[in-house]
Amino acid sequence: MLGCERASLAYTDGERTTYALRDVTVTLAPGRFYGIMGPSGSGKSSLLYVLSGLKPPTEGSARFGGFVYNQHSSADVTRLRREKFGFVFQQPFLMSYLTVAENVVLAAPQVDRAARDKAARFLDDLGLSDMIHKFPSQLSGGEKQRVSVARAMMNDPEVIFADEPTASLDHANGHRVVDTLAAWRTRGTVVVVTHDPEMLADADEVLLLRDGVLVESRPPESLPSEPKALHRTGTVAPI
Amino acid sequence: MHHPLSAITYFRRNPGKVLPMGFVIVLSVFLIASISSLANSIDRTILTIYGYTNYFTYVIPQRVTQRVPEEQLAVIRDDARVERVMEASLFFTNIKTVMGQLPFVVLGLEPEDRAYLTGRIGTSLLSGRMPAEGMPEAVLSEALARNKNVKIGDVIAGPTDEGGIAGSPVPVRCVGILKGTVWIAMTTKSFCDATFLTAPRSTVFTTRNRADLTAVNEDLMPARRRTQGKLSPSKVLVLSRQNLINQVRDSLSTLFLIMGFVNGTVIFVIALMSGMLSNIYFTQRMAEFAVLAAIGYQRTRLVTRIVGETFLLTCIGWAIGALVTFLFLSAFRTTLFEPKGLFVDPLDPFAYRYTIPIPFSITLFAVATIALRLMRLDPVTIIERR
Ligand SMILES: Nc1ncnc2c1ncn2[C@@H]1O[C@H](COP(=O)(O)OP(=O)(O)OP(=O)(O)O)[C@@H](O)[C@H]1O
Ligand SMILES: [Mg+2]
Numbered sequence: 001m002l003g004c005e006r007a008s009l010a011y012t013d014g015e016r017t018t019y020a021l022r023d024v025t026v027t028l029a030p031g032r033f034y035g036i037m038g039p040s041g042s043g044k045s046s047l048l049y050v051l052s053g054l055k056p057p058t059e060g061s062a063r064f065g066g067f068v069y070n071q072h073s074s075a076d077v078t079r080l081r082r083e084k085f086g087f088v089f090q091q092p093f094l095m096s097y098l099t100v101a102e103n104v105v106l107a108a109p110q111v112d113r114a115a116r117d118k119a120a121r122f123l124d125d126l127g128l129s130d131m132i133h134k135f136p137s138q139l140s141g142g143e144k145q146r147v148s149v150a151r152a153m154m155n156d157p158e159v160i161f162a163d164e165p166t167a168s169l170d171h172a173n174g175h176r177v178v179d180t181l182a183a184w185r186t187r188g189t190v191v192v193v194t195h196d197p198e199m200l201a202d203a204d205e206v207l208l209l210r211d212g213v214l215v216e217s218r219p220p221e222s223l224p225s226e227p228k229a230l231h232r233t234g235t236v237a238p239i
Numbered sequence: 240m241h242h243p244l245s246a247i248t249y250f251r252r253n254p255g256k257v258l259p260m261g262f263v264i265v266l267s268v269f270l271i272a273s274i275s276s277l278a279n280s281i282d283r284t285i286l287t288i289y290g291y292t293n294y295f296t297y298v299i300p301q302r303v304t305q306r307v308p309e310e311q312l313a314v315i316r317d318d319a320r321v322e323r324v325m326e327a328s329l330f331f332t333n334i335k336t337v338m339g340q341l342p343f344v345v346l347g348l349e350p351e352d353r354a355y356l357t358g359r360i361g362t363s364l365l366s367g368r369m370p371a372e373g374m375p376e377a378v379l380s381e382a383l384a385r386n387k388n389v390k391i392g393d394v395i396a397g398p399t400d401e402g403g404i405a406g407s408p409v410p411v412r413c414v415g416i417l418k419g420t421v422w423i424a425m426t427t428k429s430f431c432d433a434t435f436l437t438a439p440r441s442t443v444f445t446t447r448n449r450a451d452l453t454a455v456n457e458d459l460m461p462a463r464r465r466t467q468g469k470l471s472p473s474k475v476l477v478l479s480r481q482n483l484i485n486q487v488r489d490s491l492s493t494l495f496l497i498m499g500f501v502n503g504t505v506i507f508v509i510a511l512m513s514g515m516l517s518n519i520y521f522t523q524r525m526a527e528f529a530v531l532a533a534i535g536y537q538r539t540r541l542v543t544r545i546v547g548e549t550f551l552l553t554c555i556g557w558a559i560g561a562l563v564t565f566l567f568l569s570a571f572r573t574t575l576f577e578p579k580g581l582f583v584d585p586l587d588p589f590a591y592r593y594t595i596p597i598p599f600s601i602t603l604f605a606v607a608t609i610a611l612r613l614m615r616l617d618p619v620t621i622i623e624r625r
Contacts, residue, residue, distance in 0.1 A: 045623065054533060054619055075537055082535025089622050093530040095243075097252035102243035107534055111242050151534075163622075 002051055002159055002189055003027035007060035009046045009212075020046035021057070022212040030158065033182045033190040035200035035220065038209035044193040045163050047209065051191065052085055052161045053077040064159070083109065086152030088162035088181070092144040094136040100147050101132045107154035115154070122150040126180060142173030149180055158188040165192065166199055174199060244531075246548040256520050260513055261556045264601065267509040268560025268594045269567070271502050276568060276590030278498050280576070280583040281337055285487040287382075287582050288334065288343065290421045292480035293449055294360045296456055297327065297344070298442045299476050306440040307475055314469045315444055315459065320451040324444045325352040328431030331405040332377075332396045332424060334386050336580035342405040345377055345396070345424040346443065347431030359445055360421055367391045367415030370427050375407065375434070377426040378415035386422075386580055389413050395424070408434060456481060502593050506600055514604025517549060521609045528613060529621035542610045549605045553598035561591060 009021040021043045028034055028051070036044045049055035050062050053069045062069050064084060069077050081087075086107070094103045101119050108115035123132055126146040136144055145165060152160050162181055166174030178199045184190050185204070192199070200206055203220045241248045250257045298315070300307050306326070316324050326349075331342035348356065350372070357363060362380060370376035377395055379387070389395055395413050400406030417423065431438060446452045456479035460468040463485065470477060528541050568576075568585035576583050 049619055075539075078532070078535055078537055080535075081533070085535070087534055089530075089533075091622075093526060093622070095527050095530075097249065098243050102248075106243045106531075155535075 001027055001029060002064050002191075004047075004050055004057065004062040005060055007050050007057035007062055009043070009050055009055060010058045019043075019212045021050060023060070024050075024212075024214045025060075026207065026214060026217075028159075028189050028191065030189050031185055032204040033185045033202065034192070035203040035206040036191065036193040036209065037195070037197065037200070037206055038215075040195075042209040043212040044209055046212070047207075047214075048161050048163050048191065048193055052087070052159070053081060083155060084158045086155065086157035086160040088145070088148050088152045088160065088165040088177075090164040090167050092136070092141075092148040094144055094147060094151075096136055099133050099135060100128065100139070103136065103147055104150045104154055107151045109155055119150065119154060122153055123147070126150055127176075142169050142176070145169055145173070145177055146180070149177055153184065156187065157184075160184050160188065160190050162190075162192045164194055166194060166196065178202075244544060246544075246551045249548060250552065257552060260516060260520075260552060261559070263509060263513050263516075264553050264556025264597065265560040265563060267505065268557050268597055269563050271505060271594050271597070272561060272564040272590045273567060275498065275502065275593045276564070276583055276585070276587040277576075277581070278494060279587055279589050280581050281491060281494075282487065283584065284336055284580055284582045286484065288336065288341070288422050288580075289480065289483045291360070291423050292478070292483060293452075294421070295356065295443050295445045296452060296477060296479045297346075298444070298459075298470070299439045299478065300441075301474055301476060307442045311470050311475050312442060315442065318455055318458070320446050320455050322445045322447050323352075323355060324442060325349070325356070326428070327352075327441045327443045328428050328435065328438060329441055330396060330407055330411075330426075330431060330435050330438060331403075332387070332411075333400055333402060333405045334383070334422075334580065335578070340402050340405070342403055343383065343422065343424065345411075345426050347426045347428040348443075349428050352443075353425055353427075356425075356443070356445070357417065360419070360423060362417045362419045362421065362423070365416045365418045367413075370414055370425070370430070372427050373429040373433060374427070375409045375411045375430060376414040377411050377424055378417055379413055380417040380419055380421055380423045382420050383422045383424055384413065384416055386578075388578075391416065452479075453481065506596055509597065510600035510604045513601050514607075517601075517605035518609060521545060521605075525612075525616070526621050529616060529618040532616060533618035533622060538614050538616070541613050542606075545609060545613070546602065546606050550598060550602045553601045557594065557598050560597075561594065564590075 003026055005025050007021055007024050008019060011018045011020060024047060036047060038044050046055065050057045053062065056070055064080060067080060100123065101116065104119040104123060105111055105115050108118070120132060123129060126149060128143060128146055131139060131143060139147065160181060165177050165181065169177065174196070178192065181190050181192060182202050194200060197220070200220045205217055206220050207217050208215045298307055312324070315321055328347040329344050332345050333340045334343045353369070365381060367378070369378060379389065379395065387395060391413055393413050394410040396405060396407040397410040398406065398408055411426065446455055456477060458468060459470045460472065460477040460479070462479065462481035531541060532538060565585045568583050572583055572585060
């Protein structure tokens with residue numbers, strides 16, 4: 001089980017301290033697709049970083065199963081990400097000098113023939129079979145993001161973290177990416193941060209954050225259909 | 240099938256970044272190796288020219304018109320290791336060296352001494368004949384004839400010779416060529432005595448073997464005059480191998496000091512510049528490293544990767560630079576350098592030794608700051624930068 005307990009993440013800038021997360025306790029079960037929503041600056045990314053071990057919480061703890069991050073070295077936490085987690089960021093962050101296939105395969109635990117075949121299969125499933133030997137500069141934004149989704153799946157992750165994976169995509173491309181991610185719940189946990197409630201129509205559970213606090217967790221049916229409604233409740237204006 | 244993150248993949252896909260760096264490295268290795276080997280060739284040249292000192296030593300009186308004083312001669316003769324003592328009159332012929340024209344001794348010997356000495360050196364007539372008694376004639380070894388670019392029948396010294404002590408009031412012709420690589424020139428004593436009235440009458444001596452020659456030289460007149468030898472420096476000068484080498488090395492020591500300083504500076508500047516260049520390239524790749532760190536690549540792995548990339552590139556550059564130097568020196572060795580009296584060794588270990596710090600210092604400069612930044616890198620800061 002993935003989760004954090006009374007986790008806070010504070011940024012100190014001189015004498016001012018900003019709480020990106022405040023006393024958040026949450027447990028995410030395998031086989032489920034979680035959405036994280038909240039106004040800009042409410043701590044969505046921060047929660048993702050704490051849960052995935054990219055940021056150690058300043059208070060409280062985060063863990064994956066019996067592996068409590070702050071009881072291990074950062075090299076061990078890095079290895080955990082390598083072996084058990086997959087990541088999709090807002091930008092695809094592909095390496096410009098590597099082909100699509102190479103960009104995907106480098107996330108495999110072992111770069112070998114089998115990994116290459118697997119990468120080709122994932123890319124085929126994502127409708128990118130013609131792109132395998134192309135370079136990222138030859139791809140559209142939606143195609144690049146799908147490549148990064150394939151990369152996130154290469155190590156058969158038990159958790160996929162996606163931070164606003166659809167923010168720079170059009171509607172159709174956004175849905176395609178989220179659908180692919182959602183389908184991964186048969187093999188593990190899927191956590192997707194988004195501003196767009198429509199993307200979470202299929203989610204099992206949606207976590208709502210405000211000012212770094214987990215205000216509630218509810219099924220997606222009860223989400224307001226207009227995403228701006230969420231922002232209006234926030235304290236920080238949307239970018 | 241390379242790993243996507245292998246250095247080879249990076250090099251192949253980024254020629255625009257790799258080639259300028261590689262070119263700088265090749266050029267610096269070439270520059271340093273060729274300068275060093277040319278400078279070092281001066282020393283080698285002198286040792287080649289004075290190769291005869293491996294076989295005999297000649298002693299000249301300090302006062303030009305005199306013979307070697309009898310009591311000094313006696314000291315030489317009394318040494319049991321000395322094989323033969325000969326009186327030689329001499330004049331000089333010009334040779335070409337990097338340092339310009341230098342006088343080279345033409346030994347005037349009695350016929351039996353000349354026969355003995357050619358045998359001792361292990362040479363013999365290749366073509367022509369030995370000089371006739373009292374005639375303005377000489378024999379030269381092949382190597383010397385090549386330097387002076389003379390054939391049988393050509394004048395080797397004459398009244399119009401330029402510079403210092405070389406020349407002869409009557410033109411002296413080459414009548415024979417001796418085999419071999421030892422630089423040697425011989426004429427008859429009778430010709431010298433009749434022609435060069437004021438020239439010194441020198442003494443030439445040999446020993447049974449080369450080790451004895453070195454030992455006897457040291458006994459007679461130590462090369463580094465910390466102790467007094469058996470001969471008096473105020474009366475005679477011993478032109479032994481070690482004396483000649485020391486003279487040359489002393490006069491070159493400043494040159495080598497300057498060269499060492501120049502090489503050091505060049506290496507430092509090149510390492511700094513290419514270090515900065517690759518630092519820029521690595522900085523441009525920070526997003527790449529951040530994403531790799533985020534998806535689970537260890538920092539040590541990333542540092543190893545950039546060290547490997549840089550070191551491999553500098554080593555390839557070094558190897559190409561060394562090869563270019565070797566080809567350059569080999570190509571011009573006989574056509575350009577040797578006719579100018581410059582004996583370069585295209586495989587001079589001394590010259591290549593100077594270039595060994597290049598790959599290491601470039602790698603150090605290129606990687607030091609980046610490695611620190613990588614170890615401290617927080618991937619989130621870069622992922623969040625939109
Ligand atoms: N490096 C930092 N230094 C200081 N404050 C930070 C830093 N990173 C984030 N914060 C603050 O922490 C709070 C939460 O940030 P976070 O990025 O988690 O929000 P978010 O919900 O992901 O917002 P968005 O929707 O805009 O991505 C914000 O107030 C932000 O200003
Ligand atoms: Mg965010």
